[in-house]
Amino acid sequence: MSQTSLFDIEKKLEELSSMGDPLEKLSKTIPWERFEKPLAKVFEKERKSNAGRRPYPYLSMFKVMILQNLYNIADEQMQFQMLDRLTFRRFTGFHGEDTIPDQKTIWLYREHLTQSGIIEKLFTMFDNFLADAGYRAKKGQIVDASFVEVPRQRNTKDENDTINKGETPENWNESKRRQKDMDAAWTKKHNETHFGYKNHVNVDVQHKMIRAYSVTPASVHDSQELENIIDKDSGRKALWGDSAYSSKSTRKKLNRKRIVSHINKKGYRNHPLSKFQQSLNRIRSKVRARVEHVFARIGQMVGGTIRCIGQPRAATRIGIINLVYNMSRFAYLENCR
Numbered sequence: 001m002s003q004t005s006l007f008d009i010e011k012k013l014e015e016l017s018s019m020g021d022p023l024e025k026l027s028k029t030i031p032w033e034r035f036e037k038p039l040a041k042v043f044e045k046e047r048k049s050n051a052g053r054r055p056y057p058y059l060s061m062f063k064v065m066i067l068q069n070l071y072n073i074a075d076e077q078m079q080f081q082m083l084d085r086l087t088f089r090r091f092t093g094f095h096g097e098d099t100i101p102d103q104k105t106i107w108l109y110r111e112h113l114t115q116s117g118i119i120e121k122l123f124t125m126f127d128n129f130l131a132d133a134g135y136r137a138k139k140g141q142i143v144d145a146s147f148v149e150v151p152r153q154r155n156t157k158d159e160n161d162t163i164n165k166g167e168t169p170e171n172w173n174e175s176k177r178r179q180k181d182m183d184a185a186w187t188k189k190h191n192e193t194h195f196g197y198k199n200h201v202n203v204d205v206q207h208k209m210i211r212a213y214s215v216t217p218a219s220v221h222d223s224q225e226l227e228n229i230i231d232k233d234s235g236r237k238a239l240w241g242d243s244a245y246s247s248k249s250t251r252k253k254l255n256r257k258r259i260v261s262h263i264n265k266k267g268y269r270n271h272p273l274s275k276f277q278q279s280l281n282r283i284r285s286k287v288r289a290r291v292e293h294v295f296a297r298i299g300q301m302v303g304g305t306i307r308c309i310g311q312p313r314a315a316t317r318i319g320i321i322n323l324v325y326n327m328s329r330f331a332y333l334e335n336c337r
Helices: 006-018 021-031 034-045 060-071 075-084 086-092 103-116 121-132 156-164 175-177 223-227 248-256 275-290 290-302 311-336
Strands: 141-149 185-189 192-204 210-217 238-241 260-263
Touching: 006 086, 021 086, 021 238, 021 311, 034 121, 034 223, 060 075, 060 086, 060 103, 060 290, 075 086, 075 103, 086 156, 103 311, 121 311, 141 275, 141 290, 175 248, 192 223, 192 290, 192 311, 210 223, 210 311, 223 248, 238 275, 248 260, 260 275, 275 290, 290 311
Parallel strands: 141 238, 238 260
Antiparallel strands: 141 192, 185 192, 192 210
């Protein structure tokens, strides 16, 4: 086989660009330089010596995380995909002669992100950029939550009872404890059983951007996280949500914040909704349904399952997912201008 020259690679990349490489558009649209300084602060603390091989560029590794969540690629597959795809290497900044990070390196990078707790800060930083770029939330906010599953635990009833008390089963050794997610929780909705976490989000009505989020075990009711995800900077003081948020307590919280409630009414046994209330719910649902578009897009990118153990790691994975969604949405809106 003849050796591929640098000229051949450049020619192929030009052809890919002419065909509309979505990663090239994303690369040109997102202000990546804003992420460099905060990422450097996190990883420079980790590096205690200049001996040995220099670490991979922090921003390039962050872009690897972006690719994983855009295309639902596991750590063990990422190295292969980077070696196989020219567009992936161009996006991340790894060139043909560069060593590509392996599975362990990618895991360790994400682990440092988890330990530093920086993802939420990066999310807020990008949200501030969106506001400066003309995408400030103006027409109100929509709240909702979706399940994010993790691999199911096969524990005995006694083990689950012990875990629910906040304790570790005595018969678990150190190796077994590392493989068990004691933060995730079971719950049931519409006769479907879920195990894992919830991604609680606040989406602005106009641009369908995620403005705030929180991560909890799956058993936490949607309404319990409402105060943690209300967008204080939303231009219009109006909030939409499904009937899961309908309660006297919620109404009092929104009244205190002077937010107009457009939450769907809930019917009760022997007290069904009137025709007027049903009609009002349909009108409100036309706006509220915009949040379902967000979850649908996230589902296209990463599905509904993540592979990690513990809520801190789940919060990192879900935070990156929400950030990548906003990046993707911003690039789409910019290209539509």
